Amino acid sequence: MAPRANWKGFLRLSLVTCPVALYPATSESEKISFNQLNRQTGHRIKYLKVDADTGDEVPNEDIVKGYELEKGQFIEVTKEELEELALESTRTIEIDEFVDKVDIDPRYLIRPYYLRPDGKVGHDAFAVIRETIREMNKVAIGRVVLTNREHIIALEAMDKGLVGTLLRYPYEVRSEQEYFDEIQDVKVTKDMLDLAKHIVNQKAGNFDPEKFEDHYESALVELINQKRAGKVIRPKERPKGENVVDLMEALRRSVGKEAPSEAATAKKKSEKKPRKAAAGQKEMLMPIAGKKQAKMTTTAKPRRRSA
Template structure:
């Protein structure tokens, strides 16, 4: 299992060297976008709308937009200094609380913790203490350049870290539109609803829940493969590099304009009217 982070978890004077591993994985079926005409993968490029050209990674800086079109630029050295200052700190458990006191809306992502070299005994100590007290630890830690609020708890026989949202990251329920206030419900309807809930009540077994859409999509893909309903993308990796996207936008527009001028038919000159015999006679008289 890939190690995402190494550090120290501490509570009181106890320090536990640990490694962190992702506890979950996204199994969504990723679909690419192809150009319908030639069935080649579509590229997404970073383009500056003012300079009207593609921008390379080394030309990009980070900034915070504090007002419309007004930015504070932050260079990489400043950001790295802040991150290092926080990352060097041990992850300290600041409180112990009961799991049921935290509403599920706060939970974000789960990570397994394994003991690093020499941390097995302290790891086992924290695990046993959490099990016996029925508590979880609340801590702060830096993950991927962001300070995270997290809880540390026991899952089966393993310590697990679950990142949780800060209170100001959870939107207020007062902002949810069209939520009715207390609604008068007939007793018969309420009793029937409760009976239905009782009939559908079961012990939670995660194994019985399947992603039916993903299964059906994979079956469809496999069926198309077996019936040779596939396409092969042309290998363009050996082609010489050429300007693309906004790099040659003005050239393309100019060339199109020149071509349009050449192809545009010349306007027909209006035919000069010839005098009829009657008009000639009138003029003569």
């Protein structure tokens, strides 16, 4: 079962329209998350919405949005007033133009979504739009309203559906000159560049997400398992960085370091794809029926342990 749609409406290319649904293409729910606890009691911390002046708790129905004009002076905006804005993109993704993918600056990319037909009707129109985008090898640019904000969305064909990536507006992207102006102009010699290129060639490969492991997540799993087993947690020695005195010598040593031996090459070919879960994670994290997020399960009531 696919997750619940974040948005439902219509996709329109000129006079061709079809009902569609928008789904999140990524998830972080499988990552380990922590609760905040009272160190003294071990109880969870609860957050309340309170009046900043009186300290009284305020029920949700009495909370409205406000824009601060000056310190302590607000203009209230109600939910009904926001809905009255009634932008066309609230219910329809209108394709405005088609562009080359290479023209989209990666700094403008926010997050991806999956787009598919909503219901049993409109599959023919959806297929026409999808195949047009695919055959033209273009990215369709439109607009969509999510979480009360209008976003630019870039649509690409993927398999039988579309991938829509939200894009930032120009005012949301900071100028690189704010950070790069003070970088010194350095002359890189051909010898240095040749050595660096050699290192790149030695480390060249194909992008495969399955090769990547979240080492921090694996370390969290190991830490939690050790604490659950009552083991003493000892701090590990942090690696120390070394100052590069002779850049050419460092590059030469790097070339030797990155050169793969025959044994290492044979071992790499024989290795299977890395496991997605860290060692011990399967034992600690058990799936709960109906949920993707893995939860820790214990046979007894958990007690707080200190390192």
